[in-house]
Amino acid sequence: MRLRLVPEETHIDFFKARKVTFGASMILMVLSLVAWMVMGLNFGIDFRGGTTIRTQSVHAVDVGAYRDALQPLNLGDVAISEVFDPTFAEDHNVAMIRIQAQEGEESVTNETIQSVETALQGVDPDIQFTSVESVGPKVSAELIRTAVLAVGISLIAIMFYIWLRFEWQFSLGAVVALFHDVILTIGIFSVLQIRFDLATIAALLTIVGYSINDTVVIFDRVRENLIKYKTKPLQDVMNLSVNETLSRTVMTSGTTLIALIALLILGGDVIRGFVFAITWGVIVGTYSSVYVAKNIVLMLGTKRDWSKPSKTEGNQYANIDN
Template sequence: MLTKKLIDFMGLRNRRIAAALSIFFIIASLILIVVRGLNLGIDFTGGTVMEVAYPSSKAPDEVRQLLAKNGYQGIVQNFGSSRDIMIRLTPKKGENNESPEARAALSEKMTAILKSETPNVEVKRVDFVGPQVGDELREQGGLAFLVTLGGIMLYVAFRFEYRFAVAAIASLLHDAVVTVGFFALTQLEFDLSVLAAVLAILGYSINDTIVIFDRERENFRKLRTETVTNVLNISINETLVRTIMTSFATLIVVVAIYVFGSDATRNFSLALIVGIISGVYSTIYIASSMLITMGISKESLIPPERKDEELDAMP
């Protein structure tokens, strides 16, 4: 059944190379996360968000330099148009913005700093995120990630077999760790939108994995004379076009958002780009490869054939 037209994804040499690459990326990502850490946004650390409108186009670097002269650091970016600026300030050491009075004073101070350079600048919105809220969001984000993984594992174990569930979770953890490691490497801001992208990657990746698992289960029952490696290879090749076309179509949209979208959606779309590429790789080389490693067999999925005596006894 296995012919030259099929790509030998599950060949021993290819599986070893893929395993080495996967281990390298996971270890490198974990080291980056621990050593460099994440550049957490104010959603997690607390801080101030301001939206201001200038009468004409304004470069974010000019606003950033103005704030730095006055001792404030943060993220400054355009949103909506070149006239609109979003400012995300991290709190100063020793500066307490918990009380309404302190927040009002900070808002007036920031407005005065901006108006000192451009008197007719318009402050549209000022929001504050306290450090306690940031801690709560961080905990809830981690909990959402764990609940998502647990739900997926239970679903896959119930629908297929426990080895499929373990393989699927290993594949998803690879995608999540590599994506977060990328943000640790680049030190791009990691905020709630990026966390949402990581959770979306889990859903996207498991969907592709389930499609391949379905074909593998079906082929295990049809191709009873083939080896496990051949059955997995045939299944992956049969679903390869679907995997590539679906991922390519999604990437076109996400890349368009990254290139033509605003700065507010750039990190979100970049996380999806990394996650989608990683998901295609892990679905093929981690999820299916782990089934072989864990000793999946045709007997695990093929219902036992009925004996002649049992067939004769049926009405």
């Protein structure tokens, strides 16, 4: 017996409320952009420049006392937050201290780090610095440019690939769906103020790859069915194609989410932002493959005569005229 999460044959009308689903997606994209502009992103040290110090102690973290101890050092913008994780033991108290890049310096000097440690030991003698990461302002600015360029080039390359493999309508639908996934991910990071760093950029690129893979699988089935059913309305062909690939979509997304949720819960705070981005991306990417990419193609229409040379020409579709 084989495990089936969906029946072998389904007849779900995915486009019954297509105006509602597509409209909701567009509204969420606008709200995400507004949240991004109004609330901004909680940039990590990679993009802001400065130094991040991770501390650990057997005593509870007192953020107010830490801040008062560092105030006389005149370090500028200092952000202190306690790190919570279900995997931590009772005596495992972790804090994250972010210090802005100092004027005229590429990073916080060793003397400054030593003075920070001395000041905090006055509050908690058992405090330890488990990691110290520094990024200069020039490097952080370069990283931002490189990150934007990486995401932009990937979207352009995907659009060109889909255009060559299918038609321009499919290419536009795929790229709009990818923009939808990326913008909604940035939006939820802005609303929840989750740290946005280089790992998040890697997650965005992973989301783009995962989403386009699911979209291309369905597009392939749509093309096959357009050849097979030459007179069936485009909406019906797309519905049939999504239903035929539904089992594969659910199994792929489901097994991926099982691993991601396990990492989200047990993986620790260091990779939590990265894992959360991919988890969210898998969900919205699966949704956009059906309710965004296919809606764009449906609105634009596409040709029904796929007369390009093909290895299958003259065999399985040769005598089908329904």
